[in-house]
Amino acid sequence: MNNSFLLQIKDLKATIDNKEILKGLNLEVKPGEIHAIMGPNGSGKSTLASVLTGREIAQVTHGSVSFDGKDLLSLSPEERAREGIFLSFQYPIEIPGVSMVNFMKTAVNEQRKHRGLDPLSASDFLKLMREKKELVEIDSALTNRSVNEGFSGGEKKKNEIFQMAMLEPRLSILDETDSGLDIDALRIVANGVNKIRKPDTSVIVITHYQRLLDYIVPDVVHVLYNGRIVRTAGKELALELEERGYDWIKREADNVEA
């Protein structure tokens, strides 16, 4: 049974600076599924993304995470990436002096090495870059620069999806990839994600807004509140949240807790 899940999170608890942020979280994602995670600011959505990608800021104190049957929490961030986990960062970071080309070449070839493949030749790599740039309609000039340096907010988000296209992950976590995008950029980014997806790859979309989910249509919608998943339903839940806000969910959850 276990093996039918790509990602299985059981009773996950995690702290930041000794403060419990995730308080017993359960989530199961099958290959090919799209899950949306919604919820008020400060609920722990980005913390969950940090835990899944191995960022040291969050300490796991309880529970387990398996990815394709492997114990995810015992792997380093780079091993997780090579296994096929990808995070589109809520706040992509600028890395002056590190060129996009060199960065992507190293990342792609590390991935290939992990899969037992030879490194790409220079010309094949450039061809791959060109192809994927078109997919997310990213300006060619950007990939000649340093990683995210001087990119606008929208360009940074596109650049995340470009990297996703280059690395072809099995599980992508999109952390508020839609925030700060105008409607055209949103459409490009969302279409990019849909084109990159293969039938057995999964996506976790963290968002506040229904509008991204018009393009990337979820199979399941979860509400994360106060470190727990407090509601899980189909895509209609996103519409309901759009109309009614989160207060009713908060109230319900707080009552249960009390």
Place this chain on the structure above:
Amino acid sequence: MIDYRPELIQKLTHLWDAGREGLFKKSPGLFNSFREEAFSTFLSLGLPDKKNEAYKYTDLDKFFSYDYRGYYVPSTADYTQAERFKCEVEDLDVWNIVLMNGFYPHSDQGLMMLPGGFWAGSMTAAAKQFPGLIQRHYNKYVTNDKDGLVHLNTALASDGLFIYAPKGTTISKPLQIVNLVHSDRDIFVQDRNLIVVEEGADLTLLVCDHALSPQHFLTNTVTEVYVGQNARFNIIRVQNQHNDAGKITQTFIHQERDSYASSNNITLHGGLVRNATYHTLAGENAETHSYGLFLSDKSQHTANYVFVDHSAPHCNSTQLFKGVLDDDATGAFNGRILVRPLAQGTNAYQANNNILMTPEAKMSTKPQLEIFADDVKCSHGATVGQLDEEALFYLRSRGIDEREARLMMMFGFAHEVIQNIHIEALRERIDTLVMQRLRGELSRCASCAIKCN
């Protein structure tokens, strides 16, 4: 603590007394006319020590305490060695001059004319061939009269390099000066250089230091540069010596109106290195850039001192200095910006960033801003720290292992200085050297004969 200083001064006085007669006989009268006074000024100032703000974090004593005997005078064997030297940087398309311990080996031959109408040769030859020009420029741009080492150089330097770009000349390719440091005993070298780039002329100079023998060296170099109206001048120094080599350079760049100058000091290796670069913006609308990068380890010390003097309106200046310090290495950055009351419309920018690889490495950084005009844009920032953990995680989250991610970031950090080198073959070569150095592979040029540890 033992106070070496009186003893040091005594030793240098011995050097002066013993060599004086020969020095005066060999040198042109103009240079000699400054010597006596310079030496007595040196005696009254002494060697710079920690009481001097510009040397607060730089201890010269160790390198001055070695037993240097006599002056360096090139011999015939040196000429042969200089002629045999080949720079191994591929595709580096430059005019090439090889110096031995800072001295032009063909001092008796007169100046050489390079295509484009440039002159290059020894200071001694220049004083004979262009007496008026030398008189006009020699010892005129040394703006720091509180530094004993400058006066010591004026007193003791027997020769040096002269480069002259007459009005309107443009050299078709950069001029590379390879300075070989070689001796069979510990030596103290003083060279004095003058570069004159006249109105509208354009000159790029690449100065490479190579140590060829493992003795203790101490070099005290003073270089004066005149950049005329609307002229362009670039100097790139690549310093790649060994742990027993001490290198002190003081470069005084004087700029007239509408001129452009840049200086880039790349320090890859050396026991003690101190580069002081003075930029005097004497005419309106001039632009100047001061860059520096060092990678140090073991107990090396690397110091950069920069002084940008905005003496005229509407000038722009930038300073970008970076250091990567490993083991017990220490470093200092001192960046002074002076905006005089006249200098309205000044833009002055300064940044100093350093990475400490170990808890033992130490870096001192100090901006010194003196602004006396009101229409001035001035910014400065300094950082001393480790690599940005968030950026490191970002790279790792794409599957790049931690060691490689660290290397990429350090390389990127250094490359921000290197990218300002406009000679492509050299930029690529420096990139490679820096990468090898960061990887812990052999850092020095393949032509270096010394296996120092």
